[in-house]
Amino acid sequence: MDTTQLLKGVLDLAVLAVLREEDGYGYDILRRLREAGLEEIGDASVYGTLRRLFAAGLLTTYVVPSETGPHRKYYSLNAAGRDQLTRSGKLWRSFATTMDTLLDDRGLAA
């Protein structure tokens, strides 16, 4: 099992978490995720996730004109998004704890 497979399930959570600290545009979000350690994440995955979360009503967008480059579409968490982040975060922590305990009990090093 590689990271890509694990990522599929938690990409929503990762994107929501990254957007919690600061609004961002597509490539910016991707870079932040990679800087956070999710280096194997794909551009299309992030882009597709952003589109899906937006369609689900968890994100809002606004366009920021830029003098040097293209216009940038920024994504930001709305109330529903923050709510979702809280719930998903809790679920993940509980799941991660369960998995940690399961592996610890069987003597697997971290």
Added chain:
Amino acid sequence: MTVTEQEITDYVARVRAALADLTPDRRDELTEDLADHLTEVAAEGEGTLVERLGEPETYAAELRAAAGVGVGGGRNLDQRVATAVVRARGRLRAIDTRLGPPLGYETASDFLRLLRPGWWVLRGYLAAMLVTVITTGGSFGLLPRFGGELLAGLIMLVGFVLASIWLGRRSGQLSRWPRSAMQVGSAVLVVFALSALMQAEDRMRYGDYGYDPTSVDNPYDRIRDVFVYDSEGRLVENARLFDENGNPIRLGYPDCKELAEAYANPVLRAYPYCPDRAPFGPRGPGMPARPTVGPQPTDTSTPSETPVVPTPTSTPASPSATPSATPSGDPTPTRTS
């Protein structure tokens, strides 16, 4: 910036093409920011888009998975039918080009196109045969007949073949309805031809053209009486025939009145039924029937047949009366080991 506008446009176009099975709304929703996004990506790195992001089709698949859009999800029936038709056409074209070279042509349809005039002639013949079957009521051979008339049938054949060729050469100029009618007619003829072929095949295989030459003739059917002669050429009377199981063999039928009365039980009847009709011996076939069962020799009758008839008056039914039968017995063959 190493990536051109054109490259981005092409990339987006290919991603959109890979998502062609989605509804237009869904696809637009997924890809509306893609060009802007790719411009961003292009601005912040080196190398082409394909080098950095992979092939557009792979990108589209990843996008699809991340956005939670399954393959073919959300399509309506029209689009599904259209996709199926496109796919079937593509497959047919592939088969067409693959079958071409073994036939010696670029495509198989090139080869089939050459056969079209042959089909036109065959179509005319089949139409004539269909009319033959209709007018003659089912029975038909290989040549067309019109109401049983061969000459009229042949004239009809020529006419139909010429008409079929004429139609075939002008099928491209026909409008929609006449062309559909012609296609339906051709299909009917093909079905007719196949069924007629099956029927003919059956008739050929069983050699059954209405006449059945099988013989049920029994070679013993014509026998009316049986005459047994001993080795001396004397007629054995009151002989009985049995098979290997002891069952009496009944042949012929007694048509001598006096005998029929004498033996009421047909099983008890012995051969010959009518000794007067014996073909050989003292009783010639031409002799008039005599009422007495016992043989009465006539002096001059058939001397050439059996010269050794010393005592015809003795009862011939008893086998002991013929001593000459014994010498014919073989010497004991037990000597040979």
